[in-house]
Amino acid sequence: MPAPALLFPADPLNPRRPDPHFAWEARVLRDVGGERYLVDHDALLAGHAEEAVRQVPQDCGPLWYRGWMIPSADYAAFARALAGRGANLLTSAAGYASAHELPGWYRVFEGATPPSVWIPVRTAAQPGPEELAAAVERLGGRGPAIVKDYVKSRKHEWHEACYVPELADLAAVGRVVARFVELQGEYLAGGVVLRRYEEFQRAGRDETGPDGTGPARNASGQDGSPQGGNRRDGNGGSEGGVGGAAGGRGGGDGRAVEARVWWLDGEPVLVGPHPDMPGQSAEPDLTEIRPLVRALGCRFVTTDLASRADGSGWRVVEVGDGQVSDLPRGIDASGLLTSLIAA
Secondary structure (H helix, E strand, C coil): CCCCEEEEEEECCEEEEECHHHHHHHHHHHHCCCCEEEECHHHHHCCCHHHHCCCCCCCCEEEEECCCCCCHHHHHHHHHHHHCCCEEECCCHHHHHHHHCHHHHHHHHECCECCEEEEECCCCCCCCHHHHHHHHHHCCCCCCEEEEECCCECHHHHHHHCEECCCCCHHHHHHHHHHHHHHHHHHCCCEEEEEECEEECECCCCCCCCCCCCCCEECCCCCCECCCCCHHHCECCCCCCHHHCHHHCCCCCCCECEEEEEEECCEEEEEEECCCCCCCCCCCCCCCCHHHHHHHCCCEEEEEEEEECCCCCEEEEEEEEHHHCCCCCCCCCHHHHHHHHHC
């Protein structure tokens, strides 16, 4: 069987070269002896999967994708279109959804990640008051929380569309959720998630949280990987996990200290900083995380980890599919890419 090749999004302005955001990865792949092909990400999201993969050679064998996030339904169409050309993605559509969307991975990591509840939403419509009240009750009924969807938060609109200071204030919950749904619009992924807001260790000198009263608190958001559609603020584009920015604040001071761990077949192959803060360094304890990653059963995943403010251990802020999780600039990706083409 041939070694796996990697698929990268094509540059929309020059379809014969990789998207500029991933060009450096493509160069590293070439340097380690790997093969790459290009796909049209915009065509894929427009529902034209066969057109999106027309540059992929027939019968090219096993493939990994490295690019902007893809909604789970579009990823399934992507996999089918490639199979029709005699190629196969090494991450199945079911495996992608399990790692990419919070309901797919949460039960495995429950207890190691902030408590969460979710409400499926079929259209870009706000859940009703009764649904929100029931969700709040399932989350314990009181305390601060984060609002997100199955994949992303809007941490840069922190007080407006992300942070709920007190779950018992159902009117405030409704306002934040309504604004979040409005801003996500057609990009709302799966449904609305409420996630407990936890205290994490922070970098720098700023020791106040988003409400100005305490240490950094965070919980959620796979926003560090490239997002389809609004691509520049996605899980590799530019945003970063909610665990990556306390209170949605920018800059180096006051950000939660996070590590992103890349796992292949249950083993960590790269540990580095979160893409939001590539200059940070962290050495997470993976003892309790490793068996959970293996239990998830997905071949190529990432975990974003943050240390609790009280020093009691590391928490899983987010799990992601490794194909759509961003690498921080300046990191040595050669070992990761070598592992992928040897898988």
